[in-house]
Amino acid sequence: MTSSLGQRAREVVAALAPASGAGADEVERYARARWSVLTEPGDGVAGLVIARRGAAAALDLALSDGSAPDIPELSERDWRRARARWLPRRDDHPYPLELARRIGAQLVVPGDEAWPVRLDDLGVHAPPALWVRGRLDALPEAAAAVALVGARAATAYGVRVAAELAGELAAGGATIVSGAAVGIDAAAHRACVTVEGRGIAVLAGGVEKSYPAGHADLLANLSRQGVVLSEVPCGAAPTKWRFLQRNRLIAALADATVVVEAGWRSGSLNTAGHAAALGRPLGAVPGPVTSAASAGCHRILRDYDGRCITSADDVRELVGWDVAAKTMETxxxxxxxxxxxxxxxxxxxxxxxxxxxxxxxxxxxxxxxxxxxxxxxxxxxxxxxxxxxxxx
Known part of the structure; x- marks a missing residue:
């Protein structure tokens, strides 16, 4: 089914491929694009079959009527349940691919020069592809990357600390990773743009639409200096599940995660959990003990063995930057x-x-x-x- 592509599919795939450093052939790239439409983020069965058979062969198996492929970790029951999830979307791919082509998005897949190999640490839960707008050179491992995340209902204290950390780190060469939400995320992204630093915004919906809508200018500015990306295809709506799943990408794309401000049940704790599971350094900014907005940060310091972060130098130490090196300043x-x-x-x-x-x-x-x-x-x-x- 994917062994050969029609002329229109070839044209679309060629338009989506990075201009340079495209490592996957057109059939594999097309298959990964379709997998991103078929699956929800973090689908471990899809990731397992793709890892064992390759994206194109795995797609042929998924769309056929055959039994489960001979993979020791995969049961017939799990295969049947996975296909039941995927098959209702088998014909949904033309619109997202055409929309991506129209807006100038690029499809980055493993093997491409721009593929962020940090994501490979997610194993079978890594995304099959990334839909990207902006500068692809912000994705590889050239510089240290720090995730700055926190509450949407941020206080003035949290916004100021996030801006100061992001601005100073970005000015010093770090890539700032966050989720483009209101509150702490937006403060970190704005500071990064202000100092003309490099940033990565990870969206829970398609990259063709700003969410929230009020961040359209922010994301446009960010894409000129860094990248805006998503693992879900263009046209996909941000849902609660996708917000939670995109947090694993934020944690995986960064060398360390810092939670600036978060309530006791904040979604930022989900990002912190992913960072801890990946073995990545984790920090949190303390706040007033009377502030409910900092209760989650205090929980990270107590229960997650997080490092106390009070300045950009604390973050540099967390990441392991040599503050005496020429790239860093005293x-x-x-x-x-x-x-x-x-x-x-x-x-x-x-x-x-x-x-x-x-x-x-x-x-x-x-x-x-x-x-x-x-x-x-x-x-x-x-x-x-x-x-x-x-x-x-």
Whole structure:
């Protein structure tokens, strides 16, 4: 059934493949695209058969009327139940594939240069493919990645801490991973965009539609500097199950997960659980003991053996970055450059980045990053004319 593709299928698959570094052949890529339509996220039976037989052969088996393939871990009963889940969607693939082609999404599969091999740690529960919008170079293992997650109903304290952590880490070269929800997720993504850092937003629905709708501009900006991705195809709606399952991707895509603010039963604890199961470092930001919004963080520190996170340096230590290396800066370096940039600004007359760089003696790229960080806590402000010092 997948051994040969029709002309239209070939055209669609070619349009979805990454422009460079495409490692899978067209039949295998097409099969993985169809598997992402057939299954719900984390389907272990599909993952097992794909791992043992390859995506194309596994798809032929799934769509045939035969008995279970000869795989020791797979029973006939589990195979029949899995096919009963999959077959109602056997003809649902043309629309998602065409929609992805129309919006310019790319389909990244194992073997592609852009495939994030961290996901392979999920084993048979790894996604068969990723639907991606943005810069594919944000996906591989080039830099340390940190997941910053937390409550939707975040407090001002949680939003500020998330922004400060994300801004400083992204400015230092880390990739920020989160789920694009309101609250802590959005604060982390916005800070990453502000400092022109690299981020990954993992959606629970198709990448063609922003969810929530109010984050359309945020996700558009993020996709210009990083990527917006999903394991479910275009047109798929975000559901409670898909939100929970996408949390395993957030944990797997990051070298460490930090929960910034979370209630006792927050969904962020689900992400923390996935990180712990994967053996990835886990941290949490403490809050007031009287705050219900931080009860989940305190639970992580007590029950999950999480590391207490109070600064970006704590996160760097959690990830294992060498703070003495050239890619990282010491607190004194950051303080000195920050002071020079602030000194180069006027409280009244806006100045552009080039002028601030000239006055401060700090390189322009570094000035841009520092201004973004300083803007997070109001020490500098900007408008169409440039940057100026904020109110003391």
């Amino acid at each position: 607190p004194m370096d950051r303080t000195d450059d920050t002071t020079r940039v602030i000194d180069a600004l006027s409280p009244r007359s806006p100045r552009d980045v080039a002028e601030v760089a000239r006055r401060s003696g700090v390189e322009a790229d570094r000035v841009s990053s520092l201004l973004g960080l300083l803007a997070l806590d109001g020490r500098v402000v900007s408008d169409a004319r440039g940057w100026r010092r904020g109110m003391p």
